[in-house]
Every structure is written in structure tokens, then in C-alpha cells.
Amino acid sequence: MRSLINSLELGHGIAWHRIEAMVLRYWYLLLSSWPRLLELVYWPALQIITWGFLQSYIAQNAGFFARAGGTLIGAVILWDILFRGQLGFSISFLEEMWARNLGNLMMSPLKPIEFLASLMIMSLIRLAIGIVPMTLLAMIFFDFNLLGFGLPLIAFFCNLIFTSWALGIFVSGLVLRNGLGAESIVWTLMFGVMPLACVYYPVSVLPHWLQLVAWTLPPTYVFEGMRALLMEHQFRVDLMLWSLGLNAVLFAAAFISFLVMLNSARRHGSLIQTGE
Structure with a gap:
């Protein structure tokens, strides 16, 4: 020895x-694996962009915290609904990939729409388990009552969960077609949406050309609506309708792309070989 x-x-x-x-x-x-390469650049760039825009907004608005009225806590909770909704959907899908059971499911009488519907239900269950304690902690420690949003909360929640499902369907299709080598997209895609969705700051903070991009994302309207409700005490119905319309387009595109990638996976035999 x-x-x-x-x-x-x-x-x-x-x-x-x-x-x-x-x-x-x-x-x-x-x-x-291009997702692995992208991930090496993804996180550092994302951190500097997100917190850089937040820093710019705080620096330009000295009275921000005095006028915020709980917007940061509200943004955190709504962001968690968006993120956990997508993650809950995708993790249930990945569990089938990890168990190498997806090929068996696709050879069974189970239809793709039925499979996706079950993932949506599991997304709601997982979300409820996580968001209820978070809401209670916000009430206890920060005196922030999410239910104080009233009926607008339903519009916020529905639009965010529709977006999370659409993105969940899309990334599941990517993993289905490219194997577990693309698994990192499941964990990282939503964080790429964060700076453009203007979770913690208004759209006006962004450069003009990025504002045009931000307004193409359904969550942007939700977070702008949340700030309008808390800071101006005004419920912007127009923002919710725009978000709903964009969600319909996004959801349809995600569903079609999933079917295309599923058929491609069947042709290439990657339903059975689900490795990297």
C-alpha cells in the first residue's frame, strides 16, 4: 500500500x-451537443443582462422602493408560477425519458394529446405543492397577500400557466427529438425568457429594439399588468387580452412542433434510444 x-x-x-x-x-x-455549448455562455450572459437592467431601473428611479408597493414580491411569486408550471410539466416528461418508457407509451393506444394533457395536470399538482407554502410565507413575513389581487389574479395565473405549458410542450419535443443531450434546455429556457419578460422592471427600461421583442412574449403583459395593479391600482384588461391572444398562437405552435418532432423521432428511431 x-x-x-x-x-x-x-x-x-x-x-x-x-x-x-x-x-x-x-x-x-x-x-x-449544442445545448451544452450554449449553456456555457448562457448563464453568465443571462445574469448580467437581468440584474443589469434591474440596476438601471433602480438607479433611474430614486423613489422606486417607496412606490413599489410589493411589486418585487408579487413579481417573485408570479415568476415562480411561470417557472414551476413549465418545470412541473417538463419533469414529468423527463421521468419517462429517464425510465426509458417513452417508446412503450408511444406504442400504446395513448394519444399524444392525452399524454400532454396528463403532463398539464401534473404541472398544476406540482405547482400547487410549491406555490401554496410560498404564498403563506409571503403573508407571514412580508404582509403580502397574493389573494389581494382579487379577480385579476385569475387572469394573471391563466396567462402564465398557458405560457408555461406551451414552453413545456416545445422543450419536451426538443428532448424527444435530440435525446437527453438536450435536457439542459428544460432547466435553462425559462431563465432566458426572464429578462425579456421584464419580471422585475418595466418594459421601458429596455432599449427600444428589445422592447419590440419583449412585447411579443405573453408574460410581459402579465408583469406589466401586475405593476399597474399594485402601483396605479388599475387592472389593464387590454394587457390580459393581448397576453391571451399571444398565448393561443404560442400554444398552437408548440403543439404542432411537438407533433412534428414526435414523428421525426419515430422515423429516426430515437424513441427507443433516448440517451445522449
Whole structure:
């Protein structure tokens, strides 16, 4: 044993060509998966963009916190509805991928629409388990009552959950077609939406060309509506209708793309080979 330890300490017995071979293996694995490459740049860029815009807004509005009236806490809770809704949908889908059971399901009488409907229901169940304690903690520690939104809360919730399902359907299709090598998209896509959806700051903070992009996203209207309700005590029905219309288009596009990628996966045999 002592001789083995001395050998390792001196570097004897270590085959550097084997280390090089393993490094090459992981390097080729990285290059073979564009989601992995994207993820390396994704998080640093996302952090600086999101908090940079928030910093700009706070710097330009000295009385922000005095006028906020709970908008930050409200934004956190609504964001969690959006994020957890998509994550709850996608995790239930990934569990079938991890269990290598997806091929069996697709060969059964189960229809794709039935499969997606079950994932939507599980999304609501998972969301309820997470959001109820969060809402109670906001009431206890910060005196923020989400139910104080009243009827507008229904419009906020419905639009956010529709968006989360649409994105969940789309990323599930990507994983279905590209295998578990694209799994990271499930965890990262929604965070890419965050800075453009203007969760913590108004759309006016963004450069003009980015404002045009932001207004194409349904959640943007929800968060703008939430701020209007809390800061101006005004429920913007027009914003909710725009969000609903965009959600309808997004949901239809996501469903069609899922069917296309499902058929592609069937043709290429990737329903059975669900690895990376």
C-alpha cells in the first residue's frame, strides 16, 4: 500500500495518454451537443443582462422602493408560477425519458394529446405543492397577500400557466427529438425568457429594439399588468387580452412542433434510444 501511495505521489504509474483520452471523450461529447455549448455562455450572459437592467431601473428611479408597493414580491411569486408550471410539466416528461418508457407509451393506444394533457395536470399538482407554502410565507413575513389581487389574479395565473405549458410542450419535443443531450434546455429556457419578460422592471427600461421583442412574449403583459395593479391600482384588461391572444398562437405552435418532432423521432428511431 505504501509503495502504491509513493508511486502516485511521484506521478509514477499514471498514464497521461489515458487522461488525454478521457478529456477528448468529454470534449467530443461537449461538441456533439449544442445545448451544452450554449449553456456555457448562457448563464453568465443571462445574469448580467437581468440584474443589469434591474440596476438601471433602480438607479433611474430614486423613489422606486417607496412606490413599489410589493411589486418585487408579487413579481417573485408570479415568476415562480411561470417557472414551476413549465418545470412541473417538463419533469414529468423527463421521468419517462429517464425510465426509458417513452417508446412503450408511444406504442400504446395513448394519444399524444392525452399524454400532454396528463403532463398539464401534473404541472398544476406540482405547482400547487410549491406555490401554496410560498404564498403563506409571503403573508407571514412580508404582509403580502397574493389573494389581494382579487379577480385579476385569475387572469394573471391563466396567462402564465398557458405560457408555461406551451414552453413545456416545445422543450419536451426538443428532448424527444435530440435525446437527453438536450435536457439542459428544460432547466435553462425559462431563465432566458426572464429578462425579456421584464419580471422585475418595466418594459421601458429596455432599449427600444428589445422592447419590440419583449412585447411579443405573453408574460410581459402579465408583469406589466401586475405593476399597474399594485402601483396605479388599475387592472389593464387590454394587457390580459393581448397576453391571451399571444398565448393561443404560442400554444398552437408548440403543439404542432411537438407533433412534428414526435414523428421525426419515430422515423429516426430515437424513441427507443433516448440517451445522449
